[in-house]
Amino acid sequence: MDRALEMIGYDDLCREQASRRGNGNGRRQLGIGFSSYIEACGLAPSAVVGSLGAQAGQWESADVRVHPTGSVTVYTGSSSHGQGHETTFSQIVADRLGVAPEAVEVIHGDTDLVQFGMGTYGSRSAAVGGSAIAGSVDKIIEKGKKIAAHLLEASAEDLEYEDGSFRVAGSPDRALGLGDVALQAYLAHNYPDDLEPGLSATTFYDPANFTYPFGTHVCVVEVDTETGSIELLRYAAVDDVGNVINPMIVDGQLHGGLAQGIGQALWENAVYDDSGQLVSGSLMDYALPKIHNLIPFELDRTTTPCPHNPLGVKGVGEAGAIASPPAVVNAVVDALAPFGVTHIDMPLTPEKVWRAVNAD
Amino acid sequence: MTVSIQLEVNGKPVQAEVEPRRLLVHFLREDLGLTGANIGCETSLCGACTVLVDGSAIKSCTMLAAQADGTAVTTIEGLARNGELHPLQDGFWEKHGLQCGYCTPGMILSANYLLEQNPSPSDEEIREGLKGNICRCTGYHNIVEAVKYAAERMS
Amino acid sequence: MYPAQFDYRRAGSVAEALGLLQEHEDAKLMAGGHSLIPMMKLRLAQPPVVIDIGRLDELKGISEAGGGVRVGSLTTHADIAASDILAASCPVLAEAAGHIGDAQVRNRGTIGGNIAHADPGSDIPPVLVLLGASVHLQSPSGTRSVAAADFFQDLLMTDVGEDEILTHVDVPAQSAGTGSAYLKFEHPASGYAVVGAAASVTVHHGRCTAAALVVGGVGAVPTAVDVSSLIGSDLSDDAIADAASGLDTEDPIGDIFASGDYRVHVGKVYGKRALAAARDRA
Numbered sequence: 001m002d003r004a005l006e007m008i009g010y011d012d013l014c015r016e017q018a019s020r021r022g023n024g025n026g027r028r029q030l031g032i033g034f035s036s037y038i039e040a041c042g043l044a045p046s047a048v049v050g051s052l053g054a055q056a057g058q059w060e061s062a063d064v065r066v067h068p069t070g071s072v073t074v075y076t077g078s079s080s081h082g083q084g085h086e087t088t089f090s091q092i093v094a095d096r097l098g099v100a101p102e103a104v105e106v107i108h109g110d111t112d113l114v115q116f117g118m119g120t121y122g123s124r125s126a127a128v129g130g131s132a133i134a135g136s137v138d139k140i141i142e143k144g145k146k147i148a149a150h151l152l153e154a155s156a157e158d159l160e161y162e163d164g165s166f167r168v169a170g171s172p173d174r175a176l177g178l179g180d181v182a183l184q185a186y187l188a189h190n191y192p193d194d195l196e197p198g199l200s201a202t203t204f205y206d207p208a209n210f211t212y213p214f215g216t217h218v219c220v221v222e223v224d225t226e227t228g229s230i231e232l233l234r235y236a237a238v239d240d241v242g243n244v245i246n247p248m249i250v251d252g253q254l255h256g257g258l259a260q261g262i263g264q265a266l267w268e269n270a271v272y273d274d275s276g277q278l279v280s281g282s283l284m285d286y287a288l289p290k291i292h293n294l295i296p297f298e299l300d301r302t303t304t305p306c307p308h309n310p311l312g313v314k315g316v317g318e319a320g321a322i323a324s325p326p327a328v329v330n331a332v333v334d335a336l337a338p339f340g341v342t343h344i345d346m347p348l349t350p351e352k353v354w355r356a357v358n359a360d
Numbered sequence: 361m362t363v364s365i366q367l368e369v370n371g372k373p374v375q376a377e378v379e380p381r382r383l384l385v386h387f388l389r390e391d392l393g394l395t396g397a398n399i400g401c402e403t404s405l406c407g408a409c410t411v412l413v414d415g416s417a418i419k420s421c422t423m424l425a426a427q428a429d430g431t432a433v434t435t436i437e438g439l440a441r442n443g444e445l446h447p448l449q450d451g452f453w454e455k456h457g458l459q460c461g462y463c464t465p466g467m468i469l470s471a472n473y474l475l476e477q478n479p480s481p482s483d484e485e486i487r488e489g490l491k492g493n494i495c496r497c498t499g500y501h502n503i504v505e506a507v508k509y510a511a512e513r514m515s
Numbered sequence: 516m517y518p519a520q521f522d523y524r525r526a527g528s529v530a531e532a533l534g535l536l537q538e539h540e541d542a543k544l545m546a547g548g549h550s551l552i553p554m555m556k557l558r559l560a561q562p563p564v565v566i567d568i569g570r571l572d573e574l575k576g577i578s579e580a581g582g583g584v585r586v587g588s589l590t591t592h593a594d595i596a597a598s599d600i601l602a603a604s605c606p607v608l609a610e611a612a613g614h615i616g617d618a619q620v621r622n623r624g625t626i627g628g629n630i631a632h633a634d635p636g637s638d639i640p641p642v643l644v645l646l647g648a649s650v651h652l653q654s655p656s657g658t659r660s661v662a663a664a665d666f667f668q669d670l671l672m673t674d675v676g677e678d679e680i681l682t683h684v685d686v687p688a689q690s691a692g693t694g695s696a697y698l699k700f701e702h703p704a705s706g707y708a709v710v711g712a713a714a715s716v717t718v719h720h721g722r723c724t725a726a727a728l729v730v731g732g733v734g735a736v737p738t739a740v741d742v743s744s745l746i747g748s749d750l751s752d753d754a755i756a757d758a759a760s761g762l763d764t765e766d767p768i769g770d771i772f773a774s775g776d777y778r779v780h781v782g783k784v785y786g787k788r789a790l791a792a793a794r795d796r797a
Contacts, residue, residue, distance in 0.1 A: 251502075255500075255502065256496075283405040290494060294501075296501055361523070380522060381520055405706070493617075
């Protein structure tokens, strides 16, 4: 919250608000709204959701295959519909396995190819799906150490894995690249007796706990008290989603979530008539956030790694959508404080706001 | 009945017999296999079906194929040149201007029309110029950045 | 969504279009198609024959004519919004056209199609009524013109006869000392006007000599407000607010976004603001 206050220039805004209120409650009132949140994300420990009545486990699966050439294919049950899994999951493998991101292919969403998985929702893909991938990569490294140790005539315990190479600790010249080890794993000509050929691993990762992203969002609005219409002036968000794998994708997820949440607060409304007919059934009546109604978002973050998953990530998909509706509504209610307004139901359509201003 | 139409699509001549009620977007997608123009809202509001007709951005779900007779149509498939992405395509890539990608072809063609009219638009002009295109993923923040990126490179 | 089946005829001239209209009962004329095609996709309209008049160059364009401006019925909203002639003589029409829909819609939609459809949330009708424009119609038996105020008859109903084609709109040029403005309260989903207020005032030597206010969106047709109380005044904010508060509609339209009462209220507020903006431009 300290950082959010600083970003938004809170003291100046308070002065501006006071001056507008001072002028006999002029027609353009300024409102500042806050929302500080802690989410439970990264769904979820299977035993917990089972105790709550869920009919499925909430683990995620990952099959990581290192090919004889050293390139990698990841089969994940967490499918992407725009969240950038191909990029983020490639990065997880690239960072952990010391290969180029371009050498990693991510396969998802095709049930002919991918093992059972639980999907993308609940800010879980990185925290649960990503952790499953990390688990498989770790298994591959462990197996690779045994193969490399055999080839290098060393003990597996003495091997280190760094930057895509298996090295004998203390003897930097005794090393084998991942590609060499992968090739030998598939040739299996000179190979440990107690090891299966091949270099792939499957992991079903069941998280030990939910993850708990947190943050503070601040929204500044101007309310036209004559008509009840609302204009967004500023929006600042400081989120802690744990370690960040790809900052651009994390920001993009926040932007999209903010639009969803602001839309919910201001416009989106499924309306049924008395006979149960949906009367907001097309975009002629159902208002989505449009580009000219939104503003640039001001983002910052702190980083507190999640303590119980291998990546230290918490998930970011929902942060924007969860934090923004209260921030927006609080801003509007704050603007209307001089009129005695303490609550308005979402969505805050101009007519509802106008009626709230003019309520006795 | 059918109507004979001749038009140019992405620089190539096309001749076809179409039902009068064939919408341009269906003609492009189903008859020509150009599936870049998407069908979103069907009420002329979402802009996913935007293409250029004689250089003007239009919604191809609200135009009959018969009306396009004699015109030159550009779809997203016709924007790259010699394997080189158009600066707008590059901008959407570089600035993460898309997530699911459904709105992107229409968004890029609207932005292309905007930059033809106004080569160096302000943020506000970009937002006004693209108001006929809805995006459900990005919150539009990076779309504005992508258009600015392209505007700089095209100038 | 597909429209129901229909036969398509493309007219090469106004005369040919009139002939086709005679020949085919229940045929519909189509200009840009931006009102008709959505109605046909929803099957709210199922004409057996569509006569495409979109290519009749004789009905396109903006020109100075008889002390005013002639706007051909097939002129697109984009061309109206960008017209130098209108910017000089009737800027409020260009201003309103620039508020219609979005860039893609303005590139296809035409003024003739727009007013013949007569949606109560359309931006053009209140401006034409404000300006005292005349709508010109042609039929096999000749031509006639109708004042814009009489042209809009009811919800989606106009004075266009079944055998007529809307050819052009004549708009009187704005007189010296006149300012005008169109203010729109936009529906967040459809982009139509919940309320659209068109105002003009003429000022000579600090005194108002003419004033008009027409509000769209609150009634089935544009609602003219009697603002004659402003004539002779100095157009003070109070005088303007008082005049705009005269907006009255017997049966205001309402929907799930904005009730009739609320539309009337916003109509008064936007009427006041449009008059003030017109004053500031005079």
